[in-house]
Amino acid sequence: MRTAKIILLLTLAAPGIHAQAPPLTSWDNPPLVDVTLTLKGRPGRSYTQIEKTARGDMKVTLESTDETNTTKGTILFISGRWMVAQGLELDPGYEIDTMDAAALEAQIVQRLLASAIPAGPASINGRQSVSKEETKLSIELATASATGGFAPPWKVTGSVEKTAPSRVTYALDFTFRGETGVEQTMHLEGYVANPPSPLELPDTVSLAGWNVYPVGPQLRPKGAVKFSTLGDLRNAK
Numbered sequence: 001m002r003t004a005k006i007i008l009l010l011t012l013a014a015p016g017i018h019a020q021a022p023p024l025t026s027w028d029n030p031p032l033v034d035v036t037l038t039l040k041g042r043p044g045r046s047y048t049q050i051e052k053t054a055r056g057d058m059k060v061t062l063e064s065t066d067e068t069n070t071t072k073g074t075i076l077f078i079s080g081r082w083m084v085a086q087g088l089e090l091d092p093g094y095e096i097d098t099m100d101a102a103a104l105e106a107q108i109v110q111r112l113l114a115s116a117i118p119a120g121p122a123s124i125n126g127r128q129s130v131s132k133e134e135t136k137l138s139i140e141l142a143t144a145s146a147t148g149g150f151a152p153p154w155k156v157t158g159s160v161e162k163t164a165p166s167r168v169t170y171a172l173d174f175t176f177r178g179e180t181g182v183e184q185t186m187h188l189e190g191y192v193a194n195p196p197s198p199l200e201l202p203d204t205v206s207l208a209g210w211n212v213y214p215v216g217p218q219l220r221p222k223g224a225v226k227f228s229t230l231g232d233l234r235n236a237k
Contacts, residue, residue, distance in 0.1 A: 023165040024121040024194045027114040031198065033106040034190035043067045048102045049190075051199045056080070059199055060102045062088070075099055076201060076210075082233050083213045095213050100146035107141045109188055112156045112172055115139075121168050121192070127161035130172065150176045166194040203231025 024030060029052075037046045047063040058077040063070065073088030075098065083099055090098055116132040117123060133155040141148040158172035171189040178184050212225050212233065227233045 024168060024192065026120055027110045027117075027192070030110070030192045030194065032191075032193045032195050033109060034192070035105055035109050036189050037105055037108075038187045040185040040187065046105065048105050050102060050106050051195070053199045053201055057201050059201065060099065062098070062102060075102070076230075077215075078201070078230060079234050081215060082236075083215050084207060084210045084230075084233070085213070086210045090211075090213075096145055096215055099215075100143050103143045104141045104146065104148045108139070108174070108186075109170070109172075109190070109192065111139045111141070112174060112188070113160070113168075113170065113192070116156055117160065121162065124160055124162040124168060127159060130156060130158045130160055130170075132156050153177070163191075166196065168192050201230055203229060203234065205230040207233070 032049070032051045034049045035047070037048070038044070044064070044066040047061075049061040051059045051061075053059075057079065058075075060075040060077065062075070063072045065071075071088070074086050075088070076082075076084040077099060078084060083095065085095070085098075088098060112132075114120075115134065115137075116130045133153070135153045138152060139150040139154065154174065154176040156172050156174045158170065160168055160170045162168050169189075169191040172187070174186045174188060176184060176186070206229055207227050212227055214225065227236065
């Protein structure tokens with residue numbers, strides 16, 4: 001299992017009208033996580049948005065910049081078995097690493113919010129400060145094919161704001177020690193939400209212009225395969 005590179009790894013949503021989304025009640029599995037990540041003293045930024053459908057599929061929007069380049073792309077994660085990518089140059093045999101890194105970045109936000117505000121989103125009224133210092137517990141991150149984490153001591157400061165019952169924005173400074181023991185500060189900002197217009201990825205979505213890769217707990221994508229629509233993909237054996 002290869003540990004994904006978290007730090008600076010760098011619309012198919014069907015339109016609809018909904019009166020109001022249900023309140024956001026937990027940090028554990030929010031339908032949408034939006035995060036922009038930078039490291040203090042280093043150039044570049046990483047933007048990730050992960051949005052989930054009611055059936056458990058995901059759309060991941062990515063943008064990363066460094067001193068010279070900007071990379072943008074989208075990944076769809078379908079039925080837990082397929083990764084569909086557009087606009088990204090993925091390393092052959094390691095395509096899943098990009099998806100893993102996005103998931104781990106979102107988990108950083110979720111773990112920090114859960115640690116600093118254990119009572120959950122419902123406990124937030126308006127805008128409030130965040131401050132938590134941890135000397136004993138690690139932050140553990142994991143997907144089916146990657147792991148990561150931060151050992152103590154670490155601390156998080158910043159602010160959160162409930163802008164709607166279904167949406168919390170945040171701006172956090174996360175200070176930790178890297179692999180060399182040098183203190184580093186990561187700035188994370190964005191929002192966690194239950195969107196009023198839930199993401200839909202219907203079977204009719206065309207896969208023209210997309211690359212499709214098989215994924216499994218013990219299987220890395222090993223080159224693109226061809227399907228015409230998401231329905232074909234979901235029905236594949």
